[in-house]
Amino acid sequence: MSIEVAKTAGFCFGVNRAVQMVYDLIEAGESICTLGPIIHNPQLVEELAEKGVEAIASPEEAAGRKVVIRSHGVAQSVYDEIAALGLSCVDATCPFVAKIHQIVAQDYGPEGLVLIAGDVSHPEVQAIYGHCKGDYAVIADAAELVEFMEKHPNLPKKRVILVAQTTLNVKEWANIVKSLKKVCTNAEIFDTICSATMRRQQEAESLAAKVDRMIVVGGRHSSNTGKLFDICSRHCPTVWVETAAELRAEDFAGVDTLGITAGASTPARIIKEVQKTMSDILTDDLSFEEMLNLSFK
Numbered sequence: 149m150s151i152e153v154a155k156t157a158g159f160c161f162g163v164n165r166a167v168q169m170v171y172d173l174i175e176a177g178e179s180i181c182t183l184g185p186i187i188h189n190p191q192l193v194e195e196l197a198e199k200g201v202e203a204i205a206s207p208e209e210a211a212g213r214k215v216v217i218r219s220h221g222v223a224q225s226v227y228d229e230i231a232a233l234g235l236s237c238v239d240a241t242c243p244f245v246a247k248i249h250q251i252v253a254q255d256y257g258p259e260g261l262v263l264i265a266g267d268v269s270h271p272e273v274q275a276i277y278g279h280c281k282g283d284y285a286v287i288a289d290a291a292e293l294v295e296f297m298e299k300h301p302n303l304p305k306k307r308v309i310l311v312a313q314t315t316l317n318v319k320e321w322a323n324i325v326k327s328l329k330k331v332c333t334n335a336e337i338f339d340t341i342c343s344a345t346m347r348r349q350q351e352a353e354s355l356a357a358k359v360d361r362m363i364v365v366g367g368r369h370s371s372n373t374g375k376l377f378d379i380c381s382r383h384c385p386t387v388w389v390e391t392a393a394e395l396r397a398e399d400f401a402g403v404d405t406l407g408i409t410a411g412a413s414t415p416a417r418i419i420k421e422v423q424k425t426m427s428d429i430l431t432d433d434l435s436f437e438e439m440l441n442l443s444f445k
């Protein structure tokens with residue numbers, strides 16, 4: 149029986165930075181709130197709530213507290229709203245996300261069109277298009293892009309800028325780029341997928357290809373965790389849990405080799421708990437089999 153935990157499992161640079169900024173502010177005795185949950189991890193958000201850090205839905209709810217902007221970033225209109233309310237803000241937008249904001253916020257002229265490859269319902273994507281100065285469109289995958297191009301036959305005459313949500317699947321990105329280049333040969337393409345995401349996805353894929361079962365640890369609302377789950381599921385049966393408490397021994401009967409990975413917003417403590425619980429479950433499973441063997445001898 150062996151358990152391998154992916155080296156890239158857990159907090160990425162941007163999430164770690166945002167969480168650290170919040171803890172530093174708490175330590176400095178600042179009265180703060182976060183605009184939306186600081187990360188997609190209910191356990192950590194709960195821990196912060198216990199320390200008096202509320203996750204608010206809009207700047208109006210800040211009531212004089214400092215507003216922390218999470219790593220996903222926010223639209224320009226939200227910065228404007230914060231300023232108009234006279235609030236101070238601590239910007240924990242991941243620098244890699246801020247770079248995308250800079251790209252899309254440029255003036256590309258009347259023929260400019262920013263294409264954002266990603267999930268239109270994700271806050272990171274909503275923040276990205278919230279920085280566009282001109283026309284934009286969000287496409288989830290190559291199929292949606294093809295549909296969009298068919299509906300807009302004048303696209304080759306436009307100045308097309310393509311960016312990606314930082315957590316986009318790398319294979320989907322390759323399909324999108326290929327489809328776009330066929331129609332818009334002059335498109336300006338910015339590969340804004342975060343390398344942390346890419347490395348985590350690649351490692352999850354190669355781990356899933358060599359083990360009997362995978363566990364993906366992360367919040368139910370974490371899109372990058374969901375993508376890891378999809379990738380791993382293609383290679384072996386995969387279980388998605390938020391915490392060790394959700395693990396059920398019967399899902400791992402007969403498992404010899406187990407891989408564990410985790411989304412970018414999963415605290416190390418939770419990954420360790422999952423590893424420890426699985427080690428207990430698999431050890432018990434082995435001794436159960438051993439007992440059976442013994443009784444039939």
Ligand code: F3S
Nearest residue numbers: 160162242244314342
């Ligand atoms: Fe930033 Fe990449 Fe994490 S964009 S928030 S370091 S996944």
